[in-house]
Amino acid sequence: MTILLDLVSWTFLVLGTLAGIIGAVGLFRFPDFYSRVHAAGVTDTLCAGLVLLGLMLQAGLTLISVKLMLILVFLWLTSPVASHSLVQAALHSRLKSWRRNGEGE
Amino acid sequence: MSHLLLLIIGLSAFWVLLSGFWDNLLLLSLGVASVLLVALLDWRSTSSNPEPYRLAxxxxxxxxxxxxxxxxxxxxxxxxxxxxxxxxxxxxxxxxxxxxxxxxxxxxxxxxxxxxxxxxxxxxxxxxxxxxxxxxxxxxxxxxxxxxxxxxxxxxxxxxx
Amino acid sequence: MILAGVSLGILVVMGLALLSAYLGPTVYDRILAVNMFGTKTVLFIAAYGFLTGRPDFLDIALSYALINFIGVIAALRYVERVYSVEKPGGGADDDTA
Structure with a gap:
């Protein structure tokens, strides 16, 4: 049973780290600021969620798990607000966006 | 009014959960002060907003x-x-x-x-x-x-x- | 072992975020990268606390998550004001962050 729990927790941790690395690669691959926000969103939601969930499984039903859960809730409540205000500020400064057919909008 | 009460209860539970202090009177009073400060700030920022909170x-x-x-x-x-x-x-x-x-x-x-x-x-x-x-x-x-x-x-x- | 790998992986992500903050090209890209660096720092503190068997680090991670959010919003407000007053529409080809 503990072996199984460890395996699930390790899977979460490894998948979360991979999601983080993929999101960071997306930061360099995407053409403009507006699409990079989506790549950063991957690391903010899936990577953070999986890593913290994996750590929670390691800790079991303790106060540590409660604190990890609180960190997850804070991250998932604040990260959309941060990306929203970033994009809004960029749009207000009339930052150009990349279009597929090759012309800016 | 009910949401303010709920906020105070929630904040107190949060404080005790994170600090883990029960018996140090100085720290407890500081905790009570911070909870009341946050409740006051919340009351000031929402009292002009007529929309009721939907706790449901x-x-x-x-x-x-x-x-x-x-x-x-x-x-x-x-x-x-x-x-x-x-x-x-x-x-x-x-x-x-x-x-x-x-x-x-x-x-x-x-x-x-x-x-x-x-x-x-x-x-x-x-x-x-x-x-x-x-x-x-x-x-x-x-x-x-x-x-x-x-x-x-x-x-x-x-x-x- | 796994925890060491995870900590290392998060460090790599943090390095990539720093590189992205250095490369820019706009000030908004930099703030986005710094924000990402901050949230990954929270994860790193948590994972490192488990690695060294000292989960007390979680309190630090918790406060870091909040401070990072407030810091990003504050930096953003500053940038927004500067760019809307002095250089309307000058965000696209800016190179000084």
Missing amino acids: VLHRLPLYWSWLLVAIVSSNIDVMKRILFPRRFPIDPQFTRIPYTQHSSLGVAIFANSITLTPGTVAIEVDDTHILVHALTGEAARDLARGEMDRRVTRLERCEG
Whole structure:
């Protein structure tokens, strides 16, 4: 049973780290600021969620798990607000966006 | 008034949970002072806002969160596909306007935050009827325009008990 | 072992975020990267606390998550004001962050 729990927790941790690395690669691959926000969103939601969930499984039903859960809730409540205000500020400064057919909008 | 009471109880529980102190009188009084300060700030910032808090939302939140979790995971997989295989899954960033059907500002805030929390779509601005959204792909924009998330948030907001 | 790998992986992500903050090209890209660096720091503190068997680090991670959010919003407000007053529409080809 503990072996199984460890395996699930390790899977979460490894998948979360991979999601983080993929999101960071997306930061360099995407053409403009507006699409990079989506790549950063991957690391903010899936990577953070999986890593913290994996750590929670390691800790079991303790106060540590409660604190990890609180960190997850804070991250998932604040990260959309941060990306929203970033994009809004960029749009207000009339930052150009990349279009597929090759012309800016 | 009831939400202020709930806030004080919640903040006190949060403080005790994080600090773990029960018996040090100085620290306890500092904790009480900080809880009261935050409650005062909240009262000052919401007393001019006539819209009542809908505490009933809390009780339907777990159902909505579990649906949102699935949506977050599937949109994450979609965005990761487009990062790893840009040739097979090209991106097509675009701005769209999504209509919303929520009536309270809390409902609109939940909807806009959910849009931003799912990668592939970011809510930018809210006017009286629509939300301006930047979508990474045409599919993400069409998916949002189909309105399932909007309906679910409206149902979450409407529940009476 | 796994925890060491995870900590290392998060460090790599943090390095990539720093590189992205250095490369820019706009000030908004930099703030986005710094925000990402901050949230990954929270994860790193948590994972490192488990690695060294000292989960007390979680309190630090918790406060770091909040401070990072407030810091990003504050930096953003500053940038927004500067760019809307002095250089309307000058965000696209800016190179000084």
